[in-house]
Amino acid sequence: MGSVVTKRGVRIRRWRPEDLGAIVACQKAAWPEYPEGEQYGRRTFQLAFAAFPEGQLLAEVDGQVVGYATSVIVDMPAPLEEYSFDELTGRGTFSTHTMAGDTLYGADIGVDPAWRGQRIAAKLYAARKRILEKHNLRRMVAFGRLPGYGAVAHRMKPETYVAKVRDGSLSDPALSAQLRAGYEVLAVRQDLMEDSASAGWATLIEYRNPRFDPRKRPHQRPTAERQWSRARVCAVQWRMRDGVDLKAFTETATFFASVANEYGCHALVFPELVAAPLLGSLADPSSADEMRALAALHDAYVQLFRDLATSHGLYIVAGSHPVLRDDALYNVAHLMTPRGNVYTQDKLHLTPTERDLWGFTAGEELRVFQGPFGKLAMQVCFDIEFPEPARLLADAGVDTIFVPFSTDDEAAYLRVRLSAHARAIENVVYLALSGSCGNLARPTYHLNYSRSAILTPSDFGFPPRAVAAEAPAHEQTVAIADLDYTLLDHARSAGSVLPHRELRHDLYELRPLHRVRTFVLDDDR
Known part of the structure; x- marks a missing residue:
């Protein structure tokens, strides 16, 4: 959940340690009738914050917690x-907090009475729903107070009171907001808390996540580095063909996203320069200018793949696309998250065609991205033929490297494929390769050859030939495989060979000349 400033000037954000005093004061203002012993206090709020910082939210106006x-x-x-x-x-x-759970438990919520009527509770509930969707949780539950019931308890049963609040004939400071947020009342109970304002009664409420996808919740054993122990990855093999406009390109990209979603995938990777089929729809640029012409479609490219990521709940490596920065042209891989955030990695090593004909500039920074299935990275085509960047990424803790590539014949493809397999074995990481097949009536894209694949280390437990999935040549299709990170951890610590432990630092040394930066995906801090 990112920091959100609403039209009314109310900002929703995560807590910070210095907020705790104001949060305690806000709770006391929100529920003054609540028994002192039943209120949380600073220590309890500290424990909640330490357990799950992302789940602790506040609303503020001009710095005041409301x-x-x-x-x-x-x-x-x-x-x-x-x-x-x-x-x-x-x-x-x-x-009790565990990232392996499937339920978000709403322990407490409150709004300063001076700010009620501003839909602040609705905004906090909306922020909780974003957490629900981000982690693909099944539901949100809570025990709800009935602070208006005590005044009428002498003349109606709690079930009757709840029914009247539900149909709108009565209003309750807590339940009315919960019903507007989409909660359903499962039951009422009298033994949950001491609460005179509620006459000792409480609701059991539930909100079911309409975007929950059980296929995308594999068995999980969270670690400090990963929330998931498995991920299903889909690598696209895209057929290049002439006569493609933006509408047809969008339809093909949407098809692949739908396939990945239908098969319960968590991540989807597209080829390098995936939008190359659109070159034919542009104003017939020369070979020297065609990538700059394609760069003009960058905004449409980003919007398309961002929409696909959010609508299907996928992490999408949208291949790469030309990007102009300060009149320099870069070949840039893009990663879109289910939350709609976009992360990039410049291609670091250029082929003669890229440098001399298209005028690309090489990037200068290696990046690592921390997500729910561990640390990942993107290496674009020629980059994977160099062992040094992959080793630096492995040293930074990367588990999975996504490789969008574009090769014209089998020899070029094998350079990428065999190099990638070496990177998987020597670094004990997974690699997902996505390439293109087919033909375009352009000198730079006459031929396209690929076999998209998902590659593994080579040891007991991994697939034969260390290939988890592989697409046939010349066909538009996908390769899909499950990546087991528990198996990866075992291979690193107790495999037949332990490459990381046997490095000869007395003979050679590898270190980055520039810092390898790590980005936490969808980080809201």
Whole structure:
């Protein structure tokens, strides 16, 4: 969840340590009738923040905290009715938080009374839903107060009160906001908390994530580096053909995204210069100018693949595309996340055609991207033929390298393919290669040869020939495989050979001349 400033000037963001005092004060203002012993206090809020910083949200106006929300991810195999607050929070320690869970538990939420009526609670609930979607969680649950019920408890049952709030004939400071946020009341209980304003009653409420996809929740064993222990990856093999306009290009890209989603994939990779088929629809640029002409479509390219990533819940390596910066032309790989954020990696090593004919400039920085299935990187085609960058990436903790490539004949393809396989074996990493086949009536794209593939290290447990999936030549298709990161960890620590442990630092040394930067995907801090 990113920092969001609404039209009313209300900013929704994550907590910072220095916010805790203001959050405690906001809770006391929001629920003054709540028993002192039942309020969280600074220590409890500290524990929630330490357990899951992303789930602790606040609303502020001009630096003043006017609302807050706490939540953690929990594993709840039994129905909500079978749990208590202490069971879901570890007696208020929030030790129950686990990224392997499928449920977001909303522990507390409140709005300063002076700011009620500004839909601040709705904004906090919307932020929780973004967490739900980001982590593909099944549902959001909570135990809800009924602070308006105590005043009418002498004349109606709690079920009747809930029904009247639901149909709009009554309003409740807590339940009304929850119903507007899309929660459903599963039951009411009297044994959850001491709360005189609610006459001791509470609701059990649930919001089901409409975008939840069970296929994209593999068995997980979270580590410090990864939230997932498995990921399903789809590598595209795109057929280049003439007569393609932006509409036809969009249809093909959408087809592949739909295929990846249908097969429950988490990541999708497209080829290098994937938009090359659009060259024929441009104003017939010369070979020397065609990449600059293609760069003019960069905004449309980004928008297309960003929309596909968000609509299908995919991490998409959208191949590469020409990008103009300060009149210099770069061949840039793009990564789009399900949240709609975009990350890039310049191609570092250029072929003679790229440098001398197209006028590309080589990039100067290696980048690492931390995501839910560990650290990943992008190396564009010729880059993977150099062992040094891949080793630096492996030293930085990368588990998966995505390689968009474009090669014209089998010899060129084998240079990429065999080099990539060497990188997988020597660094004990996974590589996903995506290339193009077919023909274009342009001198620089007459021929295209590829076999998109997903490559693994070579050891016990990995597929035969260390190939997890491979596309046939000359066909527009995909290669799909599951990547097991637990197996990768085992190969690194107890494999038949341990390349990282046997490096001869007394004979040679490899170090980056520029810092290898790490970007946390969808980081909101």
